Amino acid sequence: MEFNNEMLISYSKPLSFTEENRCKNAIQMISTALKNEGYSETEGITLSFSDTYAYETRLKKGSREIKLLVQGSYANKTNVKASSDVDVAVIQENVFNTNYRAGVTDKNYGFSSSAYRSDQYKKDIYDDLISYFGPGSVEWNNKCLSIEGNSYRTDSDAVPARRNRDYRGDYRMDSTNYVGGIRIVPDKGEPIVNYPEQHIENGRNKNNSTNHYFKKNVRIIKKIRYLMKDARISSADNVSSFMLESLLWNIPDYLFTTEADYLKKFEGILNYIKNSSSWDEYKEANGIKPLCGTAQEKSNLIQFITDLNNFFEPVY
Template sequence: MKFTERQLQTYAAPLSESEEERCKNAIRMIRDAMKLIGYSDNNKEIYKYEGETPAYALELNAASNGRKLFLLVQGSYANNTNVRTQSDVDVAVILESTFIPEYRANVSKDKYGFSDGTFTVEGLKDEVERALKLKFNNDGIERNDKSIKVNGNSYRVDSDVVPAYRHRDYRGDYTFDANNYVGGIEIRPDSGGRIINFPEQHIKNGKRKNSETNHKYKKHVRIMKKMKSLMAESGYSITSSISSFGLESLLWNIPNSVYEKYTAHRFVFDEILKYLKNNFENFEGYKEANGVKPLFTSTTQQDDYKAFIRMLSEYYQYDITET
């Protein structure tokens, strides 16, 4: 399909002010729900965790038991890479007063003077669910495996609320310094297992990459996501392993110089596709946009993304003579 520069400019457009307000409203909604069960914001305002992003945040605490929570808008809304087909605001409710550590071999909590926590991830999820149901009178609240879905209407925002522990990775610490860790979040699905993510690093890395590419990185992430949606509508068979976060991470690994070669969106996007096709051998070393976890966990997953890039390269065309 042949795309015009104007079309790509539309696909590249960032969130509107009204959509950014959705992020703040999602935080307010959760804050107000948690207040009903004893938490307080100590009259502090919702703030941007990282400037120039819609990653709004707020701290809460419960005086009765000393629990501390950190509310953070994460995902595509927080990173300002959202496209119109994505409507849910993703908010992490992170338990800060209890954490899950990860140590080197033969190291234990005793080396750091830590004691066992008494509040479980399951307990946190139960608590958040109870608060949301109390606020909305049991209407539109669905407990899913990893999150609690809030179905939006005229007075509340479509949201995925993700209760999580703070995760601390001490494997790089050799001095037994309690403050020397890589911080992430750990989600415990109802079905079992554990998922470790790094939303704060994701937000900071995305902002830095965008600045280093003269604000082209996030524009082309939005274009890439839109292309995926258009291809699906056109009948292309796209495997479910091709995620929005995966595409965002894929473009995060591309050298800044690829973004800097041209000004026009259609030329830059073409350069991105050429670079990816010509450097498939680099995929094995790619990281997620958080810079911590490997992007691909299997050769099958790599092959899926390579196949997608090949299809997109055939699908994407533009008029080189357009002014």
């Protein structure tokens, strides 16, 4: 497919000025639903990081402490699909999972086990949302609870999660010295540990260090992926938008700023990726997990990049 500079400029732009309002609306309505069920807001809705839409708030009900956080492409201002839902992590903070190095246990930190299971937590959040939004407005899915939008509320996914504390780098037995992620337990499949706060902060920093061209090019590659899907190129179905955003996060900053022309800039980024020998060193945009966790994921991504280079025909 032929691409010119004007096309890539249009792809690089944020979806619309209403995206921020969608994020605010999503976190506000979930917060309101939980407050309707006895939670109180301990911190008002604020931005986790400037120049993002990563709104957050904290609530409490008895001993239960929850953080709501807008995450994903909306939070990172890299969304290119108008119909996508806003992801809001509903993170339980006071009950958490831990990772330790060999020889260290809960006893070293004075922690005790909780009988409150992740599946029960998801059920409790579901019941709270149903009580407020009404039957038929909330759909139970494998990883999330989808809230149906209407004329005054946003289509949203509430993602029940529990804080994950990784103490493997702590040698002081300091309970506050951990890498904080979130642990999602699907109905089917293995638990997933993600790092949304680090992803948001790293993306913001990368964007600033590239004169805001990082996220522009993320939007470009995401948009072209959808064009490839429309063209029935199967490799586009085997990589996620998050994987592509993370891939570009690993690319040296100078490639985003050397060329003023968007077409030359993107072509230079693609050429760098195509000739890369560092696939096993690349990380997700959170800077913690490997970009390709399995050989299959690596194969899928390399095939996508090969097909993308064939699909992308620059016209100067």
